[in-house]
Amino acid sequence: MRLSAAFVFLGLVVNAFSQSVDSYVNTEGPIAKAGLLANIGPNGSKAHGAKAGIVIASPSTSNPNYLYTWVRDSSLVFKVLIDQFTSGADTSLRPLIDDFLTAEARLQQTSNPSGTVTSGGLGEPKFNIDGTAFTDPWGRPQRDGPALRATALIAYANWLRANGNTTFVSNTLWPIIKLDLDYVADTWSQSTFDLWEEIDSDSFFTTAVQHRSLREGSILANALGQSSNDYDAEAGNALCFLQTYWNTKYIVSNTGGGRSGIDSNSVLASIHTFDVNAGCDATTFQPCSDKALANLKVYVDSFRSIYGINNGIAPNAAVATGRYPEDVYFGGHPWYLSTFAVAEQLYDALIVWNKQGSLTVTSISLPFFQQFSSDIAPGTYAAGSSQFNSLTSAIRNFADGFIAVNAKYTPSNGALDEQYDRNTGKPTSAVDLTWSYASALTVFSARKGVASPSWGGAGVKVPSTCATTVPVTFNVQATTQLGEDIFLVGSVPALQNWSTDKALLLSAANYPTWSITVNLPANSAVQYKFIRKFNGQVTWESDPNRQVNVPASGTFTENDTWR
Ligand code: NOJ
Ligand code: NOJ
Secondary structure (H helix, E strand, C coil), X not given: CHHHHHHHHHHHHHHHHHHHHHHHHHHHHHHHHHHHHCCEXXXXXXXXXXXXXXXXXXXXXXXXXXXXXXXXXXXXXXXXHHHHHHCCCCHHHHHHHHHHHHHHHHHHHCCECCECCCCCHHHCCEECCCCXXXXXXXXXXXXXXXXXXXXXXXXXXXHHHHCXXXXXXXXXXXXXXXXXXXXXXXXXXXXXXXXXXXCEECEHHHXXXXXXXXXXXXXXXXXXXXXXXXXXXHHHHHHHHHHHHECCCCECCECCCCCCCCCHHXXXXXXXXXXXXXXXXXXXXXXXXXXXXXXXXXXXXXXXXCCHHHCCCCCCXXXXXXXXXXXXXXXXXXXXXXXXXXXXXXXXXXXXXXXXXXXXXXXXXXXXXXCCCCCCCCEEEECCCXXXXXXXXXXXXXXXXXXXXXXXXXXXXXXXXXXXCCCCCCEECCCCCHHHHHHHHHHHHHHCCCCCCCXXXXXXXXXXXXXXXXXXXXXXXXXXXXCCEEEEEECCHHHHHHCCCXXXXXXXXXXXXXXXXXXXXXXXXXXXXEEEEECCEXXXXXXXXXXXXXXXXXXXEEXXXXX
């Protein structure tokens, strides 16, 4: 008797809690949509000076100055709008989407410090809001941008094709998408600054979104009668490489930088490569896969003790989360978009479990599920079983908890900045972050059970033989004149097969030491040379070619002096 009264009481509490999350979602949804649109030029109320279709990251002009356009932020934002348009949720968005593709096509052609459209410029992370190049020092290149932009534009292309406008796709959209896909296929294995623009190494998010773009790019290429051979081959190679980030406990999001690698990079990758038809596939780290769930627990738990506002919260309840536990940027506080991403991964998982009518607990995901049922055992639980019912309702409640945490620290006008203070919960850093609003819109629709169209993630297989690679760092001492740069070329595809046009630019961050890290085939001998480029003129090092003997595993550093 007393027990059942307690259950009724708990039921009421859970119900009241989910109603308060409902009411936040209902009021915040339209505010987030309006906040996002306000940051798009030329007519957005906070985007003065931005060209048509240009997304500003935030209207903040100091501390930090975010009045620029990032390819990553813009592509994620427009993916939301394109999904709303193609699903019929908002049919008014088409002119804005057309502005976006025109603006991005111009940015592609804008020469910048990463290069020209054919020599690496597509990896440039950010531009001025009038569409001109940003030329100050920055963490460049960032190779997720072209992949994310291709993903957004492919979603639009697929809708246009289904609606009788294949001509426009073939003539106008495909050439733009192809530039990005070719860049991804050519360069995905090279090192990159991560999505936080801090570490130049391999980044899980970047590899994951690159893999996705190549798969859906291949499908679109075939539909248009174009060749997809390169995309298919490199998608397989990228999927091989994606497996190497898993350390048996969690996803090591960055291979460099000396951090734990526990990072919302991995959670964002899971939600932005979610395919509702891919089940709980762990090779693509789908939201309900055992690896992605185990990783999610490690990630969430890493913030329990470091943020004051998480004090006193039960170890299996939702907390505020940030980019990564070691973060110090603007104080290293919780981020709205990171905390929403946790909820979104869980709602995505629930969509698939309900769709497939079962949920599987493995030895890898056991610690995740034990948070909700201490005596749960590995196995498959069918919909309707008491285990399935209690786990899915506890997980939905857990997911709602992350929304409730963000709701608690959302000011009454609904504005979403970038971060909120780890001790006081006060919003901080960039105001009205466009990406924060986008992250609210995607999590709210996942909570309603809505999934984006598939990208072809179902049934993808890791190739039977994966070429293993070793990160090799090349350092070369070279004095140069202003405007002159040092590049690397060599005998393997990763070193551009001796092509001077596609040679890899080294970083001069530690001038006169020029550096780059490249993944080269393990256990192999690779020929290479450095070249100089000045005013388009190429100077080779003297003969003979240099050779690096790449070890079978680990890392390797080659120190040279210009010859
Ligand atoms: C800093 C974030 O780390 C990066 O991911 C983002 O692209 C820019 N701010 C702009 O929002
Ligand atoms: C042509 C260059 O002239 C030479 O110096 C270089 O070593 C080779 N390409 C690659 O074998």
